[in-house]
Amino acid sequence: MKRIIVTKDVTMEDIAKRIQYFTDRANEIHVLISKDKAQAKREYIKLCEEQDSEYNELTLVKNKQIVNSLGALRAYRGYFGHLHFIKNAYDNLSWNLGEFSQGQSWFNVFGKDIED
Template sequence: MKNIRIAKDVTWKEVNDHVDAISFKAEEIARMSDKHAVLVQLRALRDFERKDNYDLNLVRNHDIVMNTPALWAYSFYFGHLHFIDFNEKNISWNADEFNQAKRGYEIAKPEDAD
């Protein structure tokens, strides 16, 4: 999976597909039986998202993000990610955070944004 494209012509479809792919990947990871592998892959997914968030928050990208509704809504996504300690006990919580964030993103986007 590639990080989100930060450009003024990014489409809702691109961002929607990106958010959907992240949630799907988190669900797929959570269903794995090897708990150590689950933790490794969830951390990698979290780090992938941190990179997107970092890029969205760069000063040079501020105007693009604030003036591109799809990217602004995607930046809203990160406000709904609240991970706790990455250990076997918290796998469900941390995996579900991606779906929680997706719900926040869905609230931020207009109904006709597909």
């Protein structure tokens, strides 16, 4: 799934698909924990960097106007705001990966209703 580019053409469907990608990928990594914890941690780090990069785009000053004017992008920013990772350690992998599902739950209940 391709990353979301901040434009006026982004739809709520695009956002929902991207959030589903993050959740699915986190679930795949979670399964990997029991097989290869070190690989799971490496994959989690990559996924975390990917989401961090997209969140950063949504919070850049140059994108403020378009993000604030488009409900889908505001919802996407809200999704990222609901991800609360704790110290990146092996013991915290399950918690941190579960945050993607928690963020998706927020989006499904509240985020999809954000209007332009």
